[in-house]
Amino acid sequence: MDLNSEAKLVEAAQDGHLESFGALYERYYNPLVALAYSVLADRHIAEDAAQESFVVACRDLSNLKSKDKFAAWLAGICRNIAKQMLRTKGKVIAQNVSASAENEGKKDCLVDAIRRAVWKLPTSNRELIVLRYYDNMPYEQIAQILDISVQAVNGRLIRAKRKIAKYLKRNGFIGDDYETPRKQ
């Protein structure tokens, strides 16, 4: 991604050019949905959060000084909105997740167990895993959104996956070799 061109887009959007803002919207809509999904665990509400994030971005864009930090700034807005939605709609979401978890327990399926493992991760790890696997997002873009280095993305991703694997092993889904899924 050309950061210079992105900075120019941000600058143009700050000057009120809608097309430039549209380009940023197209670029970051899916990453924001993924980020919100990591908080909300509900795709539809996550899409609402992403859209609302762009409304706030429209309003506050002129506050942004470091144009090369647009992605991280936007992610911060989205994270806050998602958390706010979680507070207002939290019960509904919690019920959905809980019901889903019960069903998942009955099916005893590896994929379902992985979902549970992911949502047991600390927030920062969960964000990273969801960003990576929701849309197969490249490390560079994840690094931009989370405002960390690519090396940090790699390191954190490894640690998060280890935690997931340990959870699966503890619950009998994989063997000691971390290689063979036992239940499907």
Added chain:
Amino acid sequence: MKRPENNNWLDDALAKAIGSEKSKPDFEKWKQDHPQAVEMLTSRVGRSPSATKRPLSIRRIIMKSPITKLAAAAVIIIAVLIGINQFGGSIGGASVAWADVAERFESVPFFNVTIYLGWGPYAQDQKLEFHKIEIWKSENSQLRGHSGEEIIFADFADGNNVVVAFDSSTMQPLNADRMTKVANSFHGFLRAKGEFSLDTLLMGFPSDDKGITSVETADTPASRETVLFEVKHKTTPTQFLIWALRKSKLPVRASLSDPKNKVYADLLFNYSEKKDAAFFDPNIFKSQETNK
């Protein structure tokens, strides 16, 4: 044995568990759904920052107005406090957390704030000047402030408008001229709470010319305990940062930075130091004065 992170099946399973069909971003639909946001953005076309109204700077308040440093501190405190209260519930992404902080702060019966005020240098031969100020607020909306050798008492409870100030080294009231200036500045700012908007108080910020956001900070032990808010003017580098405890929702620190005018302030809040009524009673000084 492969390390877990190197197992392809885990990648595949994660993609299966979390992955989603890419929803196509539809900017046209977003525009239709959010006409006000579009209007807000496009209204900036052709508007240069220099064309917007410039705020009255804190330096101008501090350096050019005939008020004491203590009163200047009051400007800052009240600006922060009114900022806290006025913004309650109106912040985009962080309204709930911010509203919690505003509401919690409103409910605090007493507090003490220590202010480190710095300004300058404004010329090559000048140095950065510092000043420490302490202010206590009682359960009955009385205030006591210490600034250098000046001690000021203010009482605005039940419609009172009493401000008296003493020179602590002589135990004498300040001279009439000085007292009037202190009183005027305190009246102007402290009575403003709830009556004036931040626009009139906080450096003349036009109401649509400032923004507040919660700031995501690196995951550190301190950031796990606190949440950080940023109040920023849109066309100047003036900035307030306010830290609040996640658990109690109380602001514990606020920081003002006006680099353009070289004015800085750091405010540290304390909610555990309850002072008795006598502490806020200026008659103690008056009686000492009489005894002399």
